[in-house]
Amino acid sequence: MKAIVFDLDGTLIDSAPDLHAAANRMLGDLGRPPLTLERVAGFVGNGVPALVARCLDATGGPADDFDSALARFRKHYARAPAQLTRPYAGVEPTLERLAASGVALGICTNKPPEFAVTILKELGLMRFVGALVGEGTVPQLKPDPAPLLHCLDRLGADETSALYVGDSEIDAETAFRAKVPFALFSGGYLRESVDAFEPVYVFDHFDDLSDYVLQGVGRR
Known part of the structure; x- marks a missing residue:
């Protein structure tokens, strides 16, 4: 990957x-x-x-x-965009492990980039990010596939060599429309089932994601 x-x-x-x-x-x-x-x-x-x-x-x-x-x-x-905001458990070591293994990492969000960058820097996570696409980077917002495809292009990847990780039906639809495999983090803000979008992996802790990507274990 x-x-x-x-x-x-x-x-x-x-x-x-x-x-x-x-x-x-x-x-x-x-x-x-x-x-x-x-x-x-x-x-x-x-x-x-x-x-x-x-x-x-x-x-x-x-x-x-x-x-x-x-x-x-x-x-x-x-x-105060990061006063109460925290990474989910296992996020930082997972990003560290993936980056150390040579996987390019990006962010595709509907959040304005200036807020996203401020928060990521405050939490010490920006150092892992090779590309960030947010509101206004391209004209479209998710679930249009354009932001995700643009992010992949900036990372030097395409839909055949990547994974999109999100927590919502919006993220699942974005990946589906971009023809990018989707992994669902079930510990976020999910409001509706994403089964129709056929996630390739569902996880509730980030340690499991790094195992799935790097070792191919824990698939379901």
Whole structure:
């Protein structure tokens, strides 16, 4: 295997607490009630504008000025994007092991790249990343296959020599449409079954992923 591309939120990192905090600060600015962490976590995956729109819909409906609400969220999130965010157990040693074995590693996320890079640097994970594709890198967002294919191209790989790892139906559909094998991390923010997209591997701890990739064990 030449390359592995990862989703970010809900796959490598549990970012819901910081997204939740920023969302509730935005809602407070607008005089709206706060949302629970679980509710906001369920809104993650389609990018920041979709997250903000879902938070607004859940607290009274669309804002009169959506762009202002979006700007407020971005401002609050930019102030502390990694205060409460943590990598999932086993992520750092798994990335270390894969990189040491010569596997090129990338990130394909719907998160704005400036937030993604800040968080990855703060958590000490950016050193493993050979390519990062986020909101605005290409015109499309996941589940369109273009971001994933662009990331693979930047890593010098293609759909025949790579694996995409994610936690959601959005990630599964992205891989399916790009014709890239998909591995599901079941410990993230999954809301719906991805069985229709035929993941090649399902795991709940990152140690298992490195074994699967490097040794071919634990397949299911």
